[in-house]
Amino acid sequence: MTELRGVGIGLGVAQGPVARMAAPSPAPEDTASTRTPDDELARVRSAVADVARELGERGEKAGGMAQEVLEAQAMMVEDPTLESEVATRVNAGKTAEFAVYDAFASFRDQLAAMGGYLGERAADLDDVAQRVIANLRGLPAPGVPDPGHPFVLVAKDLAPADTALLDLDKVLALVTTDGGPTSHTAILAREKSIVAVVGAAAAKDLTDGETVIVDAAKGVVTTSPTDDELRQAQHRADARAAAASAPLTPGALKDGTAVPLLANLGKPEGAAEAVALGAEGVGLFRTEFLFLSSSQAPTVAEQTTSYTQLLEAFPGKKVVVRALDAGADKPLAFLNDAHEDNPALGLRGLRALRASEDILREQLTALAEADAATDADLWVMAPMVSTVEETEYFVTLAKEYGIKTAGVMVEVPSSAIQAARILEIADFASIGTNDLTQYTLAADRLLGSVASYQDPWHPAVLHLIEMTAAGGKANSKPVGICGEAAADPLLAVVLVGLGATTLSMAPTALADVRASLLQYDLDDARRIASAALGADDAASARAAAQEAAAPVTA
Template sequence: MSGLLLHGIGVGGGSAAGPVARMSAPPALPAPRPVADPAAEAAAVRAALAEVEADLAERAGRASGAGAEVLSAQAMMAADPALADQAVGLVEQGTDGAHALTAAFDGFRDALLAAGGYFAERAADLDDLRDRSVARLPGLPVPGLPDPGHPYVLVADDLAPADTALLDPARVLALVTVRGGPTSHTAILAKALGLPAVVGCAPAADLTDGQQVLVRGADGTVEADPTAESVALAAEAERRRRERLAGIHGLGRTSDGHPVALLVNLGAAHELAGAAAADAEGVGLFRTEFLYLDRAEAPGQDEQAAAYRAVFDAFAGRRVVVRTLDAGADKPLPFATAADEENPALGIRGLRTAARDPQLLETQLAAIAEAAAGSTADVWVMAPMVSLPREAAEFAQRVRAHGLRQAGVMIEVPAAALRADRLAEVCDFFSLGTNDLAQYTFAADRTLGALAELLDPWQPALLELIATACHSAADRGRPIGVCGEAASDPALALVLVGLGVTSLSAAPGALPEVRAALRAHTLAECWELAELALFADDAAGAASAVRARIGER
């Protein structure tokens, strides 16, 4: 493999070189055995799950930000009584504990894969929970991070959240996984830690412990056995990159002064402190689902108002774009989602849930208005999954009836992008959700690694839809932002600005790179880069043409 350039999906900026250290394989499933004492076997199964839950909860307490959120979610999965009951039921039928746990987890895994979307991406998390639970039964050690005694590049088939969330960036130089996609937990946490990372890199399966590699997160490549010259050049480029980022702060601007608001995404209460401290102009996407998940009934107005007030207070004087409840599809809720939908990603989700239960939206809007009344935050409210001008008009009317001044919509389906001119007549702003827009444009499950090429935000067809929406927004003087993964790619951010995007919202750690890219280019250069991307044949061609032009400068 010497000298080969391995390709995957880049999900973290920068580059790093070092020796490979691979994750060890989980314990093999033992051979089936007869169950002499079903009651004791059942008790052992429940104890194993409880130990896994406790371990994950303890790790969540030591983690922060996205890592703590992911680990808490895993702990709740391990504590699911339905999972334990299913495994115990198999034990009572004569199946030993290890095989009963495996069958129960695999059943849940199949259900997640069938649901698609975000659920399918979480199937790998269940694999890790299964391995940890099975290992607990006979008291075997649970596989963890390698410790070769020196800094290393971590290579794995896939990384479990329980391990990724507690990575020490001082020891782990970069991440490479054989599987995984741009919305996997590995990708999310790599961005939060600021580590170079490449996921979905199938050839990485052949990398060996101790082998030297050079990982370039920006272009999604892993160079096996790089030359000393390659490593030195990459190290110098990384030094210059960090030096450049350290000296750039403040408002988002192109080099000739064109404003582009740089905002943060916010999706959980424990992220608030870090998001508020970021060098950002506000919140471009405040996901409110965290208040609704893992409960049997919707939160009341008082509880919601208190949560929203905390965010508005933390961002006093800055913009906060609140997305109303985006239930359904990958986030089913017992009080908002039909249990019998065969294809939830194309079902009653987002704003559509308000047609089934109007009070859900009314209570949320009342809570937002109550929290905004005594705040200096500039509160904007937008609805997810809008397809028709009528939906946008009705939503805007309801928002304004609560005294909220800015009512907008997410553009996540092609119908909304194509009819953005009509939407702009009835609402005040747009926000482009590039992940869902790509999924619906290409009829490709956003979590399916085999379709990663279609889901690439550099796809010219996707960019053309974005351009259409931007032109409609500009004609009506409406701001239009991007809050999907595309906003965190510095080169693609330039293209988006060239297409007409007026704000970019991403994880706090992604903003310095984006800010630096903007400060290095004029608006006219962004127009030129956008044209290059639009006229490319495919995503790879678009990205390479734009990056080559940037490199020339």
């Protein structure tokens, strides 16, 4: 028996035979084409159109976060810059296959060097190129194997197009050698409730057909398990399935301490599923969906309609809406499309809104109108607040428009450090752990080369969360968590121990987090959090928390 360690997604456990993702097809050779350039270009256009259509169809079928990712990939494959680069190579006498391979590889390297949103797009570009080249060769697109029986899928990483449409009747669990807790694979696995361990580098040596246990709660893949270990794993899987089907209850610790569990949503259409999965409200509603697909800002009427649809799904419940968070990985032509050498540190979030204040005023108008027309408890927060002055600006303006509860997102260390002063002014704070980790560790959260730093378990991040919660307590103001960290069942306990008052996450993570909280009382949570704070790095903090939690679950 050998244990391969990685980062677990959720609390699930599964077992079964391994099926490995096939290696990418060999690169096309740089040989002269026997066709005319016009013929080769026609082949490329046909292949690109086929791949874009397939990605779009997969997105429509998958829905949710997967649809957004796949629609972005479909746009990527038809990028005019790429088309021009391919045409240049074809006109120089290259084959369509090599022209696509070389142009995409060159473009990928450029994007990766830029980092941020473009760096993230580079991570998926290889998959798109493989799909176009496979089409040109008349071969099936690269994808998930089908051994004819249920299996544990092992891959270097999964492209969004593959993760989105995994057959959950066949894929028992997912193991990747690359990626981290905020990779596309991890996010989509969490959304689809797939048992997964990501970043398990040693899994590269697993072979087809060998039986493994994938334990997401422990972040471990066990090879050559004994019969007793297999029975124990099955017992845990059965118990978890029973817990998931139990009647929904409000989020709380074992001692009855209330910890409301809220949903992160990107569109009003996701509200029904969130309610069905037990969301007690919305902790983060991203309004970007209204803006990102437009060449100009949506009207007040259009915004009011969408916000009203959302609020109507949560009568009497808290709904936290984030004002438009544009910039960095979400540039908008009508707001902030100017080139920035380091957009993650540029005109983004509230800074961008202040530079185009009419957009912010229109959004606040629409939110106030939707609030007046519904019975939900609307809270509105500003993204990327860095200073006390920015807090005063936003809260004052929001109140001017009739927003009763106005708060801020804590995503940069300066806000955490000044939380006591900020929360004298703001009605609440919500910690975005993805960006807080990025700025604390000085590592772009969308850049694969520094993905190992993007771990909210790092004690430096935990200390800033504790500091923010203390600022809330000093002012009797709530401090919630709305980053991916809240969806980690054990880290959720730590966050409560640090002083978080609510947790917001992808709806599919609610059941695991609810079950995890019920194992501990408030003293336990504080003790486990203290153990994590005393560590030196993210891995040791996670290990210390697991050890501190073990006596409770033994």
